[in-house]
Structures are given as C-alpha cells and as structure tokens.
Amino acid sequence: MIDAEPDRASAWTIPLLCAGIAVIACCLLIPAADENRRLAYERDKLKLDLEQIQKQIGINDEFLHRINDDPGLLERLAQRQMKMVREGTGVLALQSERDRDELSPYMLVALPPPAELEPYRAVGGVFSRLCRNPRSQLFLLGGGMLLVAAGLVLGASPRTND
Numbered sequence: 001m002i003d004a005e006p007d008r009a010s011a012w013t014i015p016l017l018c019a020g021i022a023v024i025a026c027c028l029l030i031p032a033a034d035e036n037r038r039l040a041y042e043r044d045k046l047k048l049d050l051e052q053i054q055k056q057i058g059i060n061d062e063f064l065h066r067i068n069d070d071p072g073l074l075e076r077l078a079q080r081q082m083k084m085v086r087e088g089t090g091v092l093a094l095q096s097e098r099d100r101d102e103l104s105p106y107m108l109v110a111l112p113p114p115a116e117l118e119p120y121r122a123v124g125g126v127f128s129r130l131c132r133n134p135r136s137q138l139f140l141l142g143g144g145m146l147l148v149a150a151g152l153v154l155g156a157s158p159r160t161n162d
Contacts, residue, residue, distance in 0.1 A: 023140055
C-alpha cells in the first residue's frame, strides 16, 4: 500500500461547508427571531391596553355604585342631561364658566390614555437587514448553497490505484 499525499483542496471543505450552513441558518433564524421580538413588543402593548381597560372598568363600576347609593348625584345627572332646573332654583351664571367648555359627567369616569411605547425597532446591523429583506435573503440563500456545493466539490478526493 502506498501512502498518498493529502490533497490540498480538501482543506477548504469544512470552512466552506460551515460558512454556507451559517449563511443559510442566518437567513432563516434572523427573520424568525425578529418576528418573535415583534410579537413580544405587541404583547407588551396589549398588556398596557388591558391594564388601562381594567382601570376604566373599575372607575366605571365605582361611578355606577355611587349613582345607585347617592340619589342627589343621580338627580344632578338627570337634570344636567335633560337641561332642566328644579322649581324654585336657578342656574348661577359665572363669568368664568362662559369661557370654559361645558363639563360632562362622563369626565368623572374618563382616564387618560396609557403611555405610548417606543416604536418597534429591529435589532441588528447591515447583515440582519439583508436577511430580513426578501430579495437579498434570496441571494444570500443562493450564496450559502453555493458555498456548501463548493465545499462538497473541493472536498472530493482523487481515486487511488490499489
């Protein structure tokens, strides 16, 4: 048996295979990770909205209980909605009220909107932007497959004569 000299071309096999698989993996994993981050961002935003709605429900329930328990409040609200005044009483005209908008009883139960989250910003640099763009992703996938194919072809060993 004759010991054959190792082929120098096979030194490129593993690096090219690894590079090709890494590019293909990046093209598949970066958009998936970005989608997960976007969903987490939307989940946080929905949590804030849910907290706001639960606070609003609590305030509305308290207001309804106060209306049930306080007949004076109920009467005042009814008079205000029907724009009626009880006999023997009058509306006190104040100069400062003319400049001000008419306050609604619903202002008692209104909550300010929740604080806005920062707009979603994708993480990463130029390569991750290329992986998220469908056209450049197609080219990167093709390049990754080309690297894998080149690694397989360069790794071929010549036949030895026995």
